[in-house]
Amino acid sequence: MIESANFQRLIKSLPGITKEEESVILESFNVRQLEPKEYFCREGEICKQLGYVDKGCLSYFQVLADGRKSIIHFAFEDWWTGDLESFLTREPGHYNWQAIEPVELICISRSKFDILRNEYTAFNGLFYRKTQTAYIKAMAKAAKDKSETAEEKYLRMLEEQPQIIQRVPHYDVAAYLGIAPESLSRIRNKLSKEK
Amino acid sequence: MIESANFQRLIKSLPGITKEEESVILESFNVRQLEPKEYFCREGEICKQLGYVDKGCLSYFQVLADGRKSIIHFAFEDWWTGDLESFLTREPGHYNWQAIEPVELICISRSKFDILRNEYTAFNGLFYRKTQTAYIKAMAKAAKDKSETAEEKYLRMLEEQPQIIQRVPHYDVAAYLGIAPESLSRIRNKLSKEK
DNA sequence: ATAATTTCTTAACAAATGTCAACGACATTT
DNA sequence: AAATGTCGTTGACATTTGTTAAGAAATTAT
Numbered sequence: 466m467i468e469s470a471n472f473q474r475l476i477k478s479l480p481g482i483t484k485e486e487e488s489v490i491l492e493s494f495n496v497r498q499l500e501p502k503e504y505f506c507r508e509g510e511i512c513k514q515l516g517y518v519d520k521g522c523l524s525y526f527q528v529l530a531d532g533r534k535s536i537i538h539f540a541f542e543d544w545w546t547g548d549l550e551s552f553l554t555r556e557p558g559h560y561n562w563q564a565i566e567p568v569e570l571i572c573i574s575r576s577k578f579d580i581l582r583n584e585y586t587a588f589n590g591l592f593y594r595k596t597q598t599a600y601i602k603a604m605a606k607a608a609k610d611k612s613e614t615a616e617e618k619y620l621r622m623l624e625e626q627p628q629i630i631q632r633v634p635h636y637d638v639a640a641y642l643g644i645a646p647e648s649l650s651r652i653r654n655k656l657s658k659e660k
Numbered sequence: 661m662i663e664s665a666n667f668q669r670l671i672k673s674l675p676g677i678t679k680e681e682e683s684v685i686l687e688s689f690n691v692r693q694l695e696p697k698e699y700f701c702r703e704g705e706i707c708k709q710l711g712y713v714d715k716g717c718l719s720y721f722q723v724l725a726d727g728r729k730s731i732i733h734f735a736f737e738d739w740w741t742g743d744l745e746s747f748l749t750r751e752p753g754h755y756n757w758q759a760i761e762p763v764e765l766i767c768i769s770r771s772k773f774d775i776l777r778n779e780y781t782a783f784n785g786l787f788y789r790k791t792q793t794a795y796i797k798a799m800a801k802a803a804k805d806k807s808e809t810a811e812e813k814y815l816r817m818l819e820e821q822p823q824i825i826q827r828v829p830h831y832d833v834a835a836y837l838g839i840a841p842e843s844l845s846r847i848r849n850k851l852s853k854e855k
Numbered sequence: 856a857t858a859a860t861t862t863c864t865t866a867a868c869a870a871a872t873g874t875c876a877a878c879g880a881c882a883t884t885t
Numbered sequence: 886a887a888a889t890g891t892c893g894t895t896g897a898c899a900t901t902t903g904t905t906a907a908g909a910a911a912t913t914a915t
Contacts, residue, residue: 526803527800527803529803529804529807533807535803535804535806535807537799537802537803549792549795549796550796553792559800560799593788593791596788596791596792596795597744597748597791599795600744600791600794600795600798601744601745603795603798603799603802604732604755604798605722605754606802607732607798607801607802607805608721608722608724608730608732609724609730610802610805610806610838611730611805611837611838612724612728612730612835612838614871614872615871615872616871634891634892634893635892635893635894636892636893640807642806643805643806643807644872644873645872645873645874646892646893646894647872647873647874647875647893647894647895648871648872648873649893650893650894650895651871651872651894651895653893653894654894654895809901809902810901810902811901829861829862829863830862830863830864831862831863839902839903840902840903840904841862841863841864842863842864842865842902842903842904842905843901843902843903844863845863845864845865846864846865846901846902848864849864849865
């Protein structure tokens with residue numbers, strides 16, 4: 466049985482959910498631990514699970530033609546992980562999820578996921594709302610990313626997700642901002658002198 | 661009654677749909693025409709309709725703090741338009757949809773949209789699949805945008821959406837690529853000499 | 856057709872960012 | 886403790902992109 470207080474609270478909060486449904490849902494998930502650098506899923510493989518982050522953080526990235534990483538985002542506590550496209554299509558995916566810190570994930574397989582989605586409206590709704598919100602946020606982020614300098618992107622990151630710079634190595638932060646690690650150093654250096 | 665062949669085909673293609681459902685759905689939509697530069701929806705206002713593009717093209721953009729446009733994408737035939745967040749929350753939105761060419765939209769109001777979603781599983785499914793696909797594509801685009809030079813972004817745009825450079829003014833193309841119009845000119849000039 | 860306006864291009868220069876190389880701080884291994 | 890490797894920083898330099906200004910080209914209005 467899942468012990469995570471955050472996850473239990475999330476399931477309890479689903480609109481119109483009964484005690485029984487709640488426990489069926491909780492029993493459909495299993496816990497998985499990852500060491501730093503370990504992968505939750507890899508490009509080229511079929512993503513067989515979705516995972517709720519109970520502890521730790523991970524990076525979500527693609528390896529581009531020239532070999533460099535492009536980090537799409539980081540997941541901390543209370544985020545969901547997994548390659549949605551691959552998970553839904555059951556075809557090999559194009560993305561990687563890799564642990565940065567030691568991670569505890571609360572996972573569900575595709576078959577159990579389908580059962581919950583078909584039988585529990587509330588669970589289905591949770592999933593769709595997540596996708597919808599994620600899409601809306603992704604649009605907003607894309608609009609800003611497009612017309613900001615590296616420094617502006619860095620400052621916005623500090624404001625919106627202060628935990629990133631605390632918990633993620635700087636070369637990954639640079640790959641997330643889409644700049645060279647040296648540029649990140651320069652920006653940080655400049656900002657520290659301005660203060 | 662909606663005359664658009666494309667739209668009718670889209671509705672007909674919904675899985676498990678009956679003749680009656682089909683006509684109820686078609687009757688829930690109405691046609692709206694826009695002149696170039698006319699807005700379908702504006703930031704600060706509540707987006708009251710979603711629209712299917714039957715003819716023409718529009719830009720989807722945000723006006724940033726410094727007054728410049730950041731174009732998120734363009735919609736051509738067979739795309740959907742509207743500020744999803746505002747439409748769903750019924751709160752003032754942050755985005756604009758503006759016609760570039762003369763446009764014919766096939767529109768639905770929120771109240772009729774809700775009815776269709778509640779009563780027709782197939783319609784509901786259409787909407788969710790669209791959101792899901794859009795989200796997955798947005799992630800893929802964000803990953804590439806992040807680590808490409810202006811020239812690479814331009815070349816990818818030519819490959820993936822050749823109609824953009826044909827139908828959209830160059831200053832809007834530049835706002836879409838996140839570069840200055842002068843940089844776009846330079847890139848085009850350079851590429852034309854290389855060939 | 857002419858004038859007015861908008862859009863696109865070009866050039867010169869400034870600013871931002873990437874690249875390459877070197878170095879020091881820190882942690883891990885031996 | 887020494888050796889090794891990783892990570893973050895710094896500096897010099899090259900490249901890319903933004904900015905400003907001007908003018909050409911295309912479009913629209915008169």
